Amino acid sequence: MKNTRDNGLSDRRKATADAKKLLLDNYRMAKEAAEPHLEARQAERLALATARDERRAARERAKTEEREQALAAAREAAEAATAADRAEADARLEAETSRISRVIEDEAARKAKRDQRYAERKARQR
Structure with missing residues (x-):
C-alpha cells in the first residue's frame, strides 16, 4: 500500500504548530489546576x-551562651589560680619571715647566755 497522503512542507509546519499549541494549552491547564496547591505549597x-x-x-544563642559560660569558667579558674599563687607566696613570705625572726631570737638568746657566762666568770675572778 502506497502512502496516499503527501506530506509537504506546509503540512509538516502545520502539524508542528498544532503540536506546540497543544503542549502550551496543556501547560496552561496544568498551571491553572495547580494554582490552589501552589499557594499552599508556598505557604x-x-x-x-x-x-x-x-x-x-x-542554636546560635545556645552556642553563644555556652561560649560565655566557658569563658566565665576559665576566668574563675584563672582568678582562683592567681589567688592560690598569691596565698602560696604570702605563706612562703610568712614562713621566711618567721624563720628569720626565730634565727634572730636564737642568736640574741645565745649572745645573752654568752654574756651571762662572761659576767659569771668575771664575778668569780674578783
Whole structure:
C-alpha cells in the first residue's frame, strides 16, 4: 500500500504548530489546576523556612551562651589560680619571715647566755 497522503512542507509546519499549541494549552491547564496547591505549597515552604531560621537562631544563642559560660569558667579558674599563687607566696613570705625572726631570737638568746657566762666568770675572778 502506497502512502496516499503527501506530506509537504506546509503540512509538516502545520502539524508542528498544532503540536506546540497543544503542549502550551496543556501547560496552561496544568498551571491553572495547580494554582490552589501552589499557594499552599508556598505557604508551607515559607513556614518551613521560618522554622529553620528560628532553629538556627536558637542554636546560635545556645552556642553563644555556652561560649560565655566557658569563658566565665576559665576566668574563675584563672582568678582562683592567681589567688592560690598569691596565698602560696604570702605563706612562703610568712614562713621566711618567721624563720628569720626565730634565727634572730636564737642568736640574741645565745649572745645573752654568752654574756651571762662572761659576767659569771668575771664575778668569780674578783
